[in-house]
Amino acid sequence: MQEATLSFKARAKEALADPTLKIAIDRTTGTAERKRAVAMTQFPQFEAARERGKRIKDHVIANLDHYLLEFERNAIASGAKVHWARTAEEASQIVVRLCKEAGAKRVTRVKSMLGEEIGLPHALDEAGIERVETDLAEHIVQLGGDRPSHIVWPSMHRTREQVSEMFKRLHRAPHQEETIEAMVDSARRELRDKFLTADVSISGANFLLADTGATCTVTNEGNAELTTTPPRVHIVTAGIEKLVPSMGHAIAMLRLLVRSATGADVTQYTTFHCGPKQTGDRDGPEEFHIVLVDNGRTRMLREGMKDMLRCIRCGACMNHCVVFRQLGGHVYGGTYPGPMGAVLTPMFDGLEQSRDLPHACTMNGKCQEVCPVAIPLPTLLRGWRDRSWREGLEPTAVRFGLGIHTFVASRPRLYRLGTAIAVRVMRLFNRGGLVKGMPGLGAWTAYREFPAPAKRTFMEMYKDQEKGQ
Amino acid sequence: MSARDTILNAIRGGLGNTEIHPMAVRREADALLQGLPSIRPPLLEDGLVDAFIARVTSPKVAATAERIASASELPAAVGRYLEARGLPAVVALQPAAPLQDLDWSGFELHDEVAPDETIAIGVARWGIAETGSLVFHSGADTPILANFLPLHHLVMVRADTILPFLDDYAAATAGQRPPRNVNIVTGASGTTDIEGSLVLGAHGPRFLHVVIVGTPDSSE
Amino acid sequence: MTTTLKQIGAFSSPPRVGLFVTCLVDAMRPSVGFATLKLLRDAGCRVEVPDAQTCCGQPAFNSGDTADAAVLARHFIETFEGYDYVVAPSGSCVGMTRAHYAEALADDPAWAERARRLGERTYELMSFLVDVMHFAPADVKLDTSFTYHDSCSGLRELGVHDQPRALLDKVSGLTLKPLEGNDVCCGFGGTFCVKYPAISNAVVGEKADAIDRSGASLLLGGDLGCLMNMAGKLKRKGSSVRSFHAAEVLAGMAGGPAIGEER
Ligand code: SF4
Numbered sequence: 001m002q003e004a005t006l007s008f009k010a011r012a013k014e015a016l017a018d019p020t021l022k023i024a025i026d027r028t029t030g031t032a033e034r035k036r037a038v039a040m041t042q043f044p045q046f047e048a049a050r051e052r053g054k055r056i057k058d059h060v061i062a063n064l065d066h067y068l069l070e071f072e073r074n075a076i077a078s079g080a081k082v083h084w085a086r087t088a089e090e091a092s093q094i095v096v097r098l099c100k101e102a103g104a105k106r107v108t109r110v111k112s113m114l115g116e117e118i119g120l121p122h123a124l125d126e127a128g129i130e131r132v133e134t135d136l137a138e139h140i141v142q143l144g145g146d147r148p149s150h151i152v153w154p155s156m157h158r159t160r161e162q163v164s165e166m167f168k169r170l171h172r173a174p175h176q177e178e179t180i181e182a183m184v185d186s187a188r189r190e191l192r193d194k195f196l197t198a199d200v201s202i203s204g205a206n207f208l209l210a211d212t213g214a215t216c217t218v219t220n221e222g223n224a225e226l227t228t229t230p231p232r233v234h235i236v237t238a239g240i241e242k243l244v245p246s247m248g249h250a251i252a253m254l255r256l257l258v259r260s261a262t263g264a265d266v267t268q269y270t271t272f273h274c275g276p277k278q279t280g281d282r283d284g285p286e287e288f289h290i291v292l293v294d295n296g297r298t299r300m301l302r303e304g305m306k307d308m309l310r311c312i313r314c315g316a317c318m319n320h321c322v323v324f325r326q327l328g329g330h331v332y333g334g335t336y337p338g339p340m341g342a343v344l345t346p347m348f349d350g351l352e353q354s355r356d357l358p359h360a361c362t363m364n365g366k367c368q369e370v371c372p373v374a375i376p377l378p379t380l381l382r383g384w385r386d387r388s389w390r391e392g393l394e395p396t397a398v399r400f401g402l403g404i405h406t407f408v409a410s411r412p413r414l415y416r417l418g419t420a421i422a423v424r425v426m427r428l429f430n431r432g433g434l435v436k437g438m439p440g441l442g443a444w445t446a447y448r449e450f451p452a453p454a455k456r457t458f459m460e461m462y463k464d465q466e467k468g469q
Numbered sequence: 470m471s472a473r474d475t476i477l478n479a480i481r482g483g484l485g486n487t488e489i490h491p492m493a494v495r496r497e498a499d500a501l502l503q504g505l506p507s508i509r510p511p512l513l514e515d516g517l518v519d520a521f522i523a524r525v526t527s528p529k530v531a532a533t534a535e536r537i538a539s540a541s542e543l544p545a546a547v548g549r550y551l552e553a554r555g556l557p558a559v560v561a562l563q564p565a566a567p568l569q570d571l572d573w574s575g576f577e578l579h580d581e582v583a584p585d586e587t588i589a590i591g592v593a594r595w596g597i598a599e600t601g602s603l604v605f606h607s608g609a610d611t612p613i614l615a616n617f618l619p620l621h622h623l624v625m626v627r628a629d630t631i632l633p634f635l636d637d638y639a640a641a642t643a644g645q646r647p648p649r650n651v652n653i654v655t656g657a658s659g660t661t662d663i664e665g666s667l668v669l670g671a672h673g674p675r676f677l678h679v680v681i682v683g684t685p686d687s688s689e
Numbered sequence: 690m691t692t693t694l695k696q697i698g699a700f701s702s703p704p705r706v707g708l709f710v711t712c713l714v715d716a717m718r719p720s721v722g723f724a725t726l727k728l729l730r731d732a733g734c735r736v737e738v739p740d741a742q743t744c745c746g747q748p749a750f751n752s753g754d755t756a757d758a759a760v761l762a763r764h765f766i767e768t769f770e771g772y773d774y775v776v777a778p779s780g781s782c783v784g785m786t787r788a789h790y791a792e793a794l795a796d797d798p799a800w801a802e803r804a805r806r807l808g809e810r811t812y813e814l815m816s817f818l819v820d821v822m823h824f825a826p827a828d829v830k831l832d833t834s835f836t837y838h839d840s841c842s843g844l845r846e847l848g849v850h851d852q853p854r855a856l857l858d859k860v861s862g863l864t865l866k867p868l869e870g871n872d873v874c875c876g877f878g879g880t881f882c883v884k885y886p887a888i889s890n891a892v893v894g895e896k897a898d899a900i901d902r903s904g905a906s907l908l909l910g911g912d913l914g915c916l917m918n919m920a921g922k923l924k925r926k927g928s929s930v931r932s933f934h935a936a937e938v939l940a941g942m943a944g945g946p947a948i949g950e951e952r
Binding site for chain 3: 009012013016053079232239283322323326327355359360361362363364365366368369379382384385386387388389390394398399402403405406408409411412423430432433435443444448449450451452453454455456457458459461
Binding site: 028029030032042049053055066078084086136137158160170180183184187188193195196214220223225246247248249251252254268271272275279280281283291294298301353459 | 471472473476477479483484491494497498501502504509557558564567585602607608611612616617635639640642643647648649652653654656657658659661665666670673674
């Protein structure tokens, strides 16, 4: 789903000019960063756990067809209905069809990034089905009529002041007191009856357990159960990469996921769903559907992006990204923002229109360092740059410039001469140790000074010294 | 070709069409869980129950806990809890034998939990010391909504069902048919969705009180 | 052979080190090159500055121009292959040779192997002085305070963190004032800073504020690119913090103008 038609740079400029956005970003990601750091000190074996987590995911990916079939078999045995979707459209059509078959007027949804990826909110709205987002952040996003800006905190772009204003305007019995507690209460009141009167619930899955056919979801609010228990039909949508062999493996992954995401050790609610209501059960849905979604994942397997299939959507990479921390998530224009989004969006939306994303990165490597499954995000981003270069999508000026640079830099004498001349030209613009007003340096000097070079290059001075000796 | 076959073929193609031997995959998967003890977070205390309580009452979980010697003391404990908070003795009681069999005289009981129920009393199948979690299985005597609708959730857990690590729960239930719903509950419901700051009582309970019964080696 | 020498921590004869000054130091701040030369010599190395050296190819590589990066990688390998060690006063250039040459040359296994072997002998200056030469500067004095920015490539690709601090600790009179977010990128990112100047500026703006808050008189670091970015921002915001490459301080050559000061 594309953000209007503004270019990345134009969107970035707008975001940089929005001081409220920056406050909102810093409050949420700053807290996440601090809490994660504390959690790391409390789990000394985290590095070993991370290595284990990476191997678990790699193992699953290497045997993905095997695990999908095992999962499907067990899920069907538990009474679930399993559907397969090649594309986003196919996936959301399946969900809409299931809702219609259930005669659904109102559906409740538990936050799921895959749901966003396949455009489910939009598809439901189009189909005229009332959609109630039950996750507080998604509720805020829905009220605001915008899109998630973070994969863990979708409404990260809103300050408490903005949320308060929105609740006051749109809730039936809004809060009186200006505290976050009171606002949360307001949402609790607003959503409560909707939980209980929905016809269909839709959730995602953090893990799919091959050996039982169960799905695993983590939430803090408890909205997942309130959402998925009362309606007659429960639909789970999940990417095919979400598999793990067993609950033991899921637990090993959960330890990584939650610490990396919020700095907690576990979420308040870790839930496993396995099939529909069983004989004798007091509550639960009569129908349980699982929609397994490819939407580019098998392409990633083929096109050298296998490492990215390890991603467990924890958000640590964006919380620690200097670019994301300046811009927030909307600027990225796709479902997924930040470093992982910059890797995924060209896959989903095409490289040509998202080629800025892999470039808008300083390659500082922090995202890879904090990624709980050690995804080499900078390498993958450079992979896109490489591809963009080969496909001729890079600007001519850059191609020309680098071509000349290489021509010169592979000819030492020419290079020496070129450097010596460049230094002398820059010296012409030297004003008290800084280069001022030199054409071509505007991108730099618009924002900071450009320190002037010395009068001669190192190589010139060194050669003179050698001769003198 | 069906979507299913297209996807499976694409995967096989992407993986280089190598043959998969289920037994070998199984062995590899098992091996990935070997040596787990060396990569688990440490327990907070030496004794299992102490470790569990320390975790339950730690700021991270932020629940309250108390110990009683036998289940027959539970109604009195509930009475104290209600009195301390000035709450009426009207409680929703999970329709599970270990609770229903106790002497609840003086309480007004019901087993359907209302959407705005003040307090519900339940029993957890297991406790987990690593995380201070309680484990519930859906079933004939366990309505799942009862864990989520009330404002106060009081949960009894037997000391001899407290397991050290989450993996021990996985091991304890391996090979059994899973219930429709397993809930691993850790503290009261919370949200950090507004500016990352934690607020309890989002949609689920705002207060969680855990009552540990007996000792690890008693059957009570 | 060199690994054995390294293991016993002593050299039967001084190691022959090829100094890669880096294109930025060559053109912008030769004093860093001379400081590096002095430190390596003080540490007991026989240092040569091969005349054929140019650029490591990182700008091309990071722009996605892998073919051009490979041309420059081959040139670098040919230039430096004959030395016991290659040392550069930059974590980012060394990171390029150690971590990425093999990638840039992946299509050509023979060259990739040569890259790998050279990479093992290629060091960032601070880590070479400490980890290989077990060197500590003697009789260097500078009465002031400094804060230190850990440039990303050195930190994450090469594990350079303790070494500069250990070396600077030996400078008498010099005290460290910690930098909040010392391991957070300064927003330079090579070509990033000119491709996305506004974003880069926002990042370096926060960095400059943190540097000011540290209360230190000097900003030190191990990569000239990052230092020029931070010094340029500090200057623009009128900060009095002066910026040097750590090598200049360690070599006792921080008496002259700082980065961005008239010389
Ligand atoms: S790429 Fe890594 S850090 Fe980023 S969301 Fe995925 S798992 Fe988390």
